[in-house]
Every structure is written in C-alpha cells, then in structure tokens.
Amino acid sequence: ERALTRQGLHIEVASSGEQALKLAKQLQPDAITLDVIMPGMDGWAVLSALKADPDLAEIPVILLSFVGNKSLGFAMGASDYLTKPVDGKRLASLLSKYRRDRDGVANHSSIRQILIVEDDVATRTILRRILEKPGWAVAEADSRRAALQQLDIARPHLILLDLMLPEMDGFELIGELRKSYSVDPIPIVVTTAKDLTPAESQQLNGDVDRVLQKGLYSCDTLLCDVRELVNHRLDRRYDSKGKEETNG
Structure with a gap:
C-alpha cells in the first residue's frame, strides 16, 4: 500500500x-486489485458479482493469486492477473495505466475493441x-473491403482474422495491414480451418501474433490470448509514452 501511495x-x-x-x-474506483483467496466470499465470487x-462491470480488475489460473480470470472478465508475490513496480504500473485510461488517454471502451474478420455468419456470431x-x-467484417471500412471508423486493439476470405485471402490482408500500421502494429490472431503448409507458416511468422486452429482451441484459450495481446500492446504504448515524457 505504501509503495502505491508513493506513486x-x-x-x-x-x-x-x-x-x-x-x-x-x-x-467507483479507477481499478480494483482483488485477492483470489479470501475467507467467506472468495475473489472469483467477487469478480463475478x-x-x-x-x-x-467496466471497472478494470487485477487479480492477485498464488494459484496460476490466468485463463479462468480472463474468461470471467479480469483485466490483468498477477501471481504472488506481487512485483510492486509492476502493480503500480498497471494501476497507473488504468488511472490514465479514466483520465482520458484511452477510456475503458477503447481498450476492449476487437474486429472480427470472418465471412461465415455462424462463426462470427x-x-x-x-x-x-x-x-x-x-x-464485424465479412471481407477485406468491409474490414478496411471498419478500420476507417475505429481502430481496434486486436483483429481476429480468418485466412479464407472472399476477394482477397487473409495472407494479402495481413500484408496490407502491416504496411498501413507499421509504427504501432495491431495484434492479429489468425483463426483457420486450413492445414498450413510450411511455406504458409513461414509467411505468417512475424506478421501475426497467434494462429488458432478452428475446432481445436477453447473459449478460455481465445480469451486468454486476446487479453494478453491487448495488454501487451497497451503496456508497450504506455512505456513509449513514458519515455517520451522523460526525454521531453
């Protein structure tokens, strides 16, 4: 508590x-740190409530626990998960990030925007x-054209992309996105039913952040990957902003 107050x-x-x-x-705090193991009403019950x-519901919750159950925490809506013993500097950095979000640098809704690019209606749903x-x-977008239109409306914090699209396949769209957003790249998670060849895997390497095989990943895996990638991108942006302010 003292370390956080000093910040x-x-x-x-x-x-x-x-x-x-x-x-x-x-x-109505900017953020909540929540211990998973408590007498009576435990952290999972509090998070659910x-x-x-x-x-x-929009208040960011940072779970603290000796038990590594990050996937469950993210699936239930936690914003971050720290394993005890907690690194005080890391916790202070997370809390400062969410405080800045509330102050207008980036509000909670902007943190949580995902663009799904998938031509199959049932899968999108x-x-x-x-x-x-x-x-x-x-x-949502069902094609390259629709995806680019959505990007013009609002820039998401992560793109969930099917490789098999009409008009232009996912490989071409990925290349286009990497050229357009080279300075601050948007994390891309590919979902595909296609068995990738070694050449295709090599083509994706370095351009996408995750590849999930349709039918083989769980909801918890998807949510955990999405949350981790978005948090990593936000941390990188805040670190960059902090360095600019220090140098300035």
Whole structure:
C-alpha cells in the first residue's frame, strides 16, 4: 500500500468480498486489485458479482493469486492477473495505466475493441458471443473491403482474422495491414480451418501474433490470448509514452 501511495495513487482497502463490493459501489474506483483467496466470499465470487453489475462491470480488475489460473480470470472478465508475490513496480504500473485510461488517454471502451474478420455468419456470431460475455466491444467484417471500412471508423486493439476470405485471402490482408500500421502494429490472431503448409507458416511468422486452429482451441484459450495481446500492446504504448515524457 505504501509503495502505491508513493506513486501518487489513492488507495482504499477492503478486508472482505462483501466490503469490496460495497466500497466499489460507493467509490467507483479507477481499478480494483482483488485477492483470489479470501475467507467467506472468495475473489472469483467477487469478480463475478462485479461483472454482473452494470454500474461496476467496466471497472478494470487485477487479480492477485498464488494459484496460476490466468485463463479462468480472463474468461470471467479480469483485466490483468498477477501471481504472488506481487512485483510492486509492476502493480503500480498497471494501476497507473488504468488511472490514465479514466483520465482520458484511452477510456475503458477503447481498450476492449476487437474486429472480427470472418465471412461465415455462424462463426462470427459464436466469436462475438464469446468475446462480448466478458465485456469486449466487437465489430464485424465479412471481407477485406468491409474490414478496411471498419478500420476507417475505429481502430481496434486486436483483429481476429480468418485466412479464407472472399476477394482477397487473409495472407494479402495481413500484408496490407502491416504496411498501413507499421509504427504501432495491431495484434492479429489468425483463426483457420486450413492445414498450413510450411511455406504458409513461414509467411505468417512475424506478421501475426497467434494462429488458432478452428475446432481445436477453447473459449478460455481465445480469451486468454486476446487479453494478453491487448495488454501487451497497451503496456508497450504506455512505456513509449513514458519515455517520451522523460526525454521531453
């Protein structure tokens, strides 16, 4: 607590899950750090209650635990997951990031935007439901042209891309995106039913962040990958901004 206060953060402490929910309602904090293991109402129950309450659902929650269950945490809507013993500097950095989000550098809704590029309606619907359940905002495109139109409207923090598209295949679209967004590249997760050849795998290497084989990945895997990639991109942007401010 002292280390966080020295970083200019105002801290309020709750000793139980019930008290945490009450304080969250009263204070509407910029972020919540939540211990998974607590007497009575445990952290999972508190997280579930927070995300079920429309007034609290958008508050970022950072889970703290000795137990490595990151996938479950992300699937339930946690924004970050730190394993105990917690690195104080890392925690302070995360909390400062979310404070800046609330102050207008990037609000919560902008953190959670995902663009699904998939020509199959049923698959798009399934992916949308998976992503919207823990609170991601989702835009859809069924072709290269529609994807570029969506990118003109709003730049997402991650693109979920099917390789088999009409007009232009996913490989060409990936190349186009990397040229257009070379300075601050958008993370790309490829989903495909195609058995990639060694040449195709090599072509994707370095241009996409994950390749998920359709039918072989779980909802938890998808959510965990999406959350980690978006958080990594935000961390990189904030680190870059901090260096610019220091040098300036």
